[in-house]
Amino acid sequence: MAFIAFIIGTAGSGKSLLTASFSEWLKVNEQNVATLNLDPGVIRLPYTPDIDIRDYITIDEIMEEYELGPNGALIMAADLIASEVENLSREIEEIDPDILLVDTPGQMELFAFRASGPYIASEISKEPRAIIYLFDSVFSLNPLNYVSNMFLSAAVYMRFLLPQVHVLSKCDLIPQESIETIIEWSEDRATLESAIEEKLEGTKRLLSHRLSRAIYQLGLNFPLIPVSAKTNEGFVELNAALERIFAGGEKITY
Numbered sequence: 001m002a003f004i005a006f007i008i009g010t011a012g013s014g015k016s017l018l019t020a021s022f023s024e025w026l027k028v029n030e031q032n033v034a035t036l037n038l039d040p041g042v043i044r045l046p047y048t049p050d051i052d053i054r055d056y057i058t059i060d061e062i063m064e065e066y067e068l069g070p071n072g073a074l075i076m077a078a079d080l081i082a083s084e085v086e087n088l089s090r091e092i093e094e095i096d097p098d099i100l101l102v103d104t105p106g107q108m109e110l111f112a113f114r115a116s117g118p119y120i121a122s123e124i125s126k127e128p129r130a131i132i133y134l135f136d137s138v139f140s141l142n143p144l145n146y147v148s149n150m151f152l153s154a155a156v157y158m159r160f161l162l163p164q165v166h167v168l169s170k171c172d173l174i175p176q177e178s179i180e181t182i183i184e185w186s187e188d189r190a191t192l193e194s195a196i197e198e199k200l201e202g203t204k205r206l207l208s209h210r211l212s213r214a215i216y217q218l219g220l221n222f223p224l225i226p227v228s229a230k231t232n233e234g235f236v237e238l239n240a241a242l243e244r245i246f247a248g249g250e251k252i253t254y
């Protein structure tokens with residue numbers, strides 16, 4: 001195995017479709033890629049996972065067994081995933097892919113902000129790991145939302161302490177001009193600060209300004225790669241970013 005990438009982002013940010021399209025794209029580029037679905041609650045996926053947590057844990061069974069509603073069962077399921085880590089590792093070893101894309105639970109707090117997520121990320125394999133963090137482009141159009149997402153992404157980084165690649169997902173849904181604006185915010189803090197000044201007022205302006213400053217002061221930065229899982233835009237750049245992390249720039253696709 002060469003490496004594992006965990007795809008993380010807020011609900012609906014495009015994790016599952018990116019797992020589907022990027023794995024297909026890697027296959028076309030003759031990569032030995034496998035997919036792992038870690039979302040026990042998902043009903044329909046846009047791909048057929050090679051390894052699937054639903055083979056071990058199902059929400060319906062948990063609801064019945066513990067007399068829980070769907071939300072309680074999802075939280076319980078997120079915790080139970082940790083007890084399946086050995087089964088998942090064994091399946092990964094059997095398949096022995098060069099790249100494993102991990103689609104994480106729909107609601108990111110179930111993975112990132114409970115004990116089980118970082119535990120799974122550290123125990124599932126000894127191979128190099130990274131996180132692909134998704135900024136939903138439609139949501140990120142507003143500087144307030146963009147800064148909130150920086151904050152979430154910093155929180156994810158703090159939890160996992162793994163190399164993190166930042167993606168502007170679903171970029172086919174917003175105009176090219178807006179993509180360029182968001183990319184500029186991600187690369188140049190002065191442009192983000194002037195957008196905050198221009199578009200926000202009062203407490204929202206003050207908090208966004210201070211929060212973005214604080215994140216920069218931590219030394220975290222978030223150059224974004226615009227990607228579309230519908231058109232495959234940005235896959236070359238996403239792949240190159242992963243190559244830089246895992247192979248020090250050596251090719252992992254040919």
Ligand SMILES: Nc1nc2c(ncn2[C@@H]2O[C@H](COP(=O)(O)OP(=O)(O)O)[C@@H](O)[C@H]2O)c(=O)[nH]1
Binds near residue numbers: 010014172229
């Ligand atoms: N246009 C467009 N829609 C997308 C893209 N990625 C995901 N979607 C749609 O956004 C919705 C949520 O995507 P999904 O992958 O399920 O998000 P998840 O909750 O993060 O796994 C679905 O209806 C997808 O078809 C994209 O790149 N472009």
Ligand SMILES: [Mg+2]
Binds near residue numbers: 015105
């Ligand atoms: Mg999903």
